[in-house]
Amino acid sequence: MDRDISRLKDILNRSNYTVAVCGSGMAAESGFLGFKMAERAYEIERAYGASPEEIFTGGYYNTRTVQFFNFYKKEMLEKVPEPGAGSRVLAAMEKAGRLQCIITANVFEQEQRAGCENVINLHGSVFANRCPHCGENYAMEEIRDAKGVPHCRKCNSVVRPLVSLYGEMIDSRVMTRTTEEIGRADVLLLLGTTMQSEVFSNYIRYFNGKALVIIHKESHFSDKGADLVILDEPGRVLDQLGYTNG
Numbered sequence: 001m002d003r004d005i006s007r008l009k010d011i012l013n014r015s016n017y018t019v020a021v022c023g024s025g026m027a028a029e030s031g032f033l034g035f036k037m038a039e040r041a042y043e044i045e046r047a048y049g050a051s052p053e054e055i056f057t058g059g060y061y062n063t064r065t066v067q068f069f070n071f072y073k074k075e076m077l078e079k080v081p082e083p084g085a086g087s088r089v090l091a092a093m094e095k096a097g098r099l100q101c102i103i104t105a106n107v108f109e110q111e112q113r114a115g116c117e118n119v120i121n122l123h124g125s126v127f128a129n130r131c132p133h134c135g136e137n138y139a140m141e142e143i144r145d146a147k148g149v150p151h152c153r154k155c156n157s158v159v160r161p162l163v164s165l166y167g168e169m170i171d172s173r174v175m176t177r178t179t180e181e182i183g184r185a186d187v188l189l190l191l192g193t194t195m196q197s198e199v200f201s202n203y204i205r206y207f208n209g210k211a212l213v214i215i216h217k218e219s220h221f222s223d224k225g226a227d228l229v230i231l232d233e234p235g236r237v238l239d240q241l242g243y244t245n246g
Contacts, residue, residue: 004230005240011211011228012098012241015187020090021200022104022111022234025192025216029235030081030110044075057166065158069149072161076107076126077144083114086191086235091115092243101181105199107163120178122170122199128162131155179206190214191234195222 012018024034033040035052045051048071054060060068087110093099094116102111103120109127111119129138131152138159143150150159164170182188183206194216195204204212211227215234223229230237 004228005237007228008213008230008237009241011187011213012093015098015185015210017100017185017209018093018098018187018189019101019103019181019185020099020189020191021182021193021204022086022090022102022106022191023193023197023200023216024105026084026086026104026110026234027081027106027108028192029084029086029233030108032079032081032106032108035075044071053166058168061160061165065149069146073144073146077140080108080126080140081110083110084235086233086238087111087114087116089235089238089241089243093238093241094118096243098243101185103178103181103200103203105193120174120181122164122174122178124161124163126161126163129159130162131157132160133157175203178203182206183208185209186211188212190216190226191238192216194220195225196220 027034035041035044035056041052048055048067055068055071090099090102090111091114101118101120102116103122104111105122107121107123107126109125127140129140129143134152134155136152136154143159143161151157152159182203185207186209188207188209190213193200194214195201213228214223214226215230215232215237217231217233219231
């Protein structure tokens with residue numbers, strides 16, 4: 001491990017532009033396990049009578065609105081994870097000028113809440129909510145604490161959480177910025193995800209830089225395409241780089 005950390009430090013020190021890609025492994029460090037794990041998906045289906053792939057969709061939001069918000073408030077808004085160790089180190093790296101952009105598929109703004117500034121939220125954020133009719137914005141707490149379905153105080157329309165639901169297209173401007181940042185990178189850090197991630201794989205192919213580094217708890221057959229692979233929790237590894245936010 002010491003040799004890997006030393007090599008990682010050297011890679012980062014030689015980089016003029018480093019981009020970090022944060023996957024589900026980063027959210028898991030903060031205590032959010034997501035919905036795709038078999039055991040977790042089974043728990044949800046048993047509790048709500050439908051799978052998360054059915055509930056967390058635009059169709060459910062539009063046609064089974066009560067059930068959608070029962071699930072959304074209970075399983076996401078009441079369980080918003082705090083920033084983990086990895087997110088805090090990323091903020092310190094950014095402050096030190098060693099990290100230029102963070103791209104995340106997580107929707108809880110762990111990186112921003114830890115102090116990061118240049119963050120792309122691929123799938124939106126639970127902290128952003130808007131009335132689709134009149135455009136009035138709402139805080140996460142207002143959605144979480146609403147009795148039943150949250151309605152707009154101005155026009156009484158159902159408020160829409162600005163997160164990407166299953167099956168929805170990502171905003172083209174966000175996609176373009178993501179590909180531009182990855183294409184610009186000297187070093188790409190994959191944190192808590194793999195090169196074959198269904199979320200990130202189409203973006204990773206735009207990387208033409210010097211070093212691709214994977215820090216993930218579990219190995220994957222695609223790891224052979226990386227320049228450095230460290231099999232451990234991202235936060236534990238990043239914490240050994242010596243960056244502090246003091």
